[in-house]
Amino acid sequence: xxxxxxxxxxxxxxxxxxxxxxxxxxxxxxxxxxxxxxxxxxxxxxxxxxxxxxxxxxxxxxxxxxxxxxxxxxxxxxxxxxxxxxxxxxxxxxxxxxxxxxxxxxxxxxxxxxxxxxxxxxxxxxxxxxxxxxxxxxxxxxxxxxxxxxxxxxxxxxxxxxxxxxxxxxxxxxxxxxxxxxxxxxxxxxxxxxxxxxxxxxxxxxxxxxxxxxxxxxxxxxxxxxxxxxxxxxxxxxxxxxxxxxxxxxxxxxxxxxxxxxxxxxxxxxxxxxxxxxxxxxxxxxxxxxxx
Ligand SMILES: NC(=O)c1ccc[n+]([C@@H]2O[C@H](COP(=O)([O-])OP(=O)(O)OC[C@H]3O[C@@H](n4cnc5c(N)ncnc54)[C@H](OP(=O)(O)O)[C@@H]3O)[C@@H](O)[C@H]2O)c1
Numbered sequence: 001x002x003x004x005x006x007x008x009x010x011x012x013x014x015x016x017x018x019x020x021x022x023x024x025x026x027x028x029x030x031x032x033x034x035x036x037x038x039x040x041x042x043x044x045x046x047x048x049x050x051x052x053x054x055x056x057x058x059x060x061x062x063x064x065x066x067x068x069x070x071x072x073x074x075x076x077x078x079x080x081x082x083x084x085x086x087x088x089x090x091x092x093x094x095x096x097x098x099x100x101x102x103x104x105x106x107x108x109x110x111x112x113x114x115x116x117x118x119x120x121x122x123x124x125x126x127x128x129x130x131x132x133x134x135x136x137x138x139x140x141x142x143x144x145x146x147x148x149x150x151x152x153x154x155x156x157x158x159x160x161x162x163x164x165x166x167x168x169x170x171x172x173x174x175x176x177x178x179x180x181x182x183x184x185x186x187x188x189x190x191x192x193x194x195x196x197x198x199x200x201x202x203x204x205x206x207x208x209x210x211x212x213x214x215x216x217x218x219x220x221x222x223x224x225x226x227x228x229x230x231x232x233x234x235x236x237x238x239x240x241x242x243x244x245x246x247x248x249x250x251x252x253x254x255x256x257x258x259x260x261x262x263x264x265x266x267x268x269x270x271x272x273x274x275x276x277x278x279x280x281x282x283x284x285x286x287x288x289x290x291x292x
Contacts, residue, residue: 004212005205005277006285015211017041021074023058024081026050029121029168029206031175033080036207044074046081052177060103070110076214077111079104080121082149084180089146090259100149104156108163118163119214124198124223126151126167129262135270136167136219143260158218165219166210169267170230172237173203173286185234185243191250192234197264199223200233202282209274216271223267224276233279240283 018041024030025045034045045055046069058069060081070077082100083089089096104120111118125147126140142148157163172181181203184190201209201224209222228236235247253261269275277285 004274005202005208015040016075018075018214019073020044020076020078021070021072022046022078022080023060024079024121025055026052026178027080027084028175028178028180029171029203030080031178032171032173032203033078033207033210035176036204037211040211044069044072048081050178060099060106063103063106066103066106067110070107070116071114073114074116076117076119077107078119078121078210079107084146086125086144086146086259086261087257089149090144093145093149096145096149097152100146101152101156104153108156108160112160117214118157119210120153120157120163120165122154122165122167122219123147123150124167124169124265124267125262126154127262127265129264132264133266133268134221135268136221137270143262145259147262154219162217164214164216166213167219167221167267168201168206169223169265170198170200170233171203171206172200172233173282175203182237182241185238185241185245185247188245190234190238190245190247191254192229192231192247193251194229194231194249195251195263196230196261197227197266198230198233199225199227199266199268199276200279201276202285204285205276205282209276212274213272220271221267221269222274222276223269224282225278227266228279236279236283237286240287 022045025034026047047055128141
């Protein structure tokens with residue numbers, strides 16, 4: 001079976017060559033999108049604190065610079081920048097708002113009246129994790145600061161209309177330069193929770209999925225096929241890459257974490273038929289094995 005993310009036919013044959021501004025290209029998700037989208041599109045990517053050759057600098061708080069950059073004639077503005085670690089957002093809600101909400105207002109003002117469409121990378125953390133699964137129609141109820149900022153940013157786009165909110169779950173894999181996911185497995189032991197359930201998405205599948213969904217409007221969910229615990233995911237990645245870490249099962253939040261995490265986040269879509277690759281094929285790809 002040829003999976004859409006591996007087939008090279010990551011896009012419909014008629015998909016046009018787009019001029020894309022990719023905010024946060026220096027990050028984990030942005031790096032994956034950069035790799036996927038560059039062969040078919042003209043992509044201008046940005047960094048903030050981690051200079052990378054070929055990317056341009058922008059700080060989301062420099063509103064004039066951000067607006068000027070966006071005004072440079074793009075078809076798509078993909079927004080994958082901001083404050084992402086949940087604990088950091090919880091510790092500084094004002095900073096989280098300044099990085100995750102306010103820039104979206106600036107971006108909307110900047111694209112208004114132009115042909116550019118905004119794509120916001122949002123999160124399953126807009127839900128509280130008490131339902132079996134979540135579709136685009138389900139009401140949001142974030143339980144942490146990060147989730148609340150993502151919901152607030154979504155509201156801005158929804159009020160404006162015409163733009164796309166791509167909600168994604170935990171992303172795993174190897175980025176071209178930023179590896180915030182694999183960094184969790186860097187120590188001699190890796191603690192992973194057995195009571196947090198997710199349907200994680202494999203990074204290389206994200207660009208091809210976006211390429212199939214970019215002309216939608218409103219909210220779209222893109223989840224992985226398999227539903228697993230964090231412990232199962234981390235153990236699978238450890239094994240696939242033969243990493244020198246011991247994955248230790250844990251139950252309940254770490255003592256020092258003040259951040260609430262939704263217990264079960266499974267994103268499903270009623271608006272399209274795309275699901276990310278299953279864990280086995282993703283792990284085989286990560287390990288460099290040929291597809292089954
Ligand atoms: N990773 C996941 O599992 C996951 C799941 C759901 C949704 N998402 C969403 O995906 C997007 C990217 O997440 P990620 O995991 O790739 O995060 P990440 O690795 O931490 O990357 C964050 C990006 O934002 C940039 N950035 C941070 N502060 C900035 C500022 N003040 N001005 C301009 N740029 C700034 C960073 O630039 P520098 O690195 O150069 O400083 C980096 O490019 C976020 O919107 C996140 O909510 C991620």
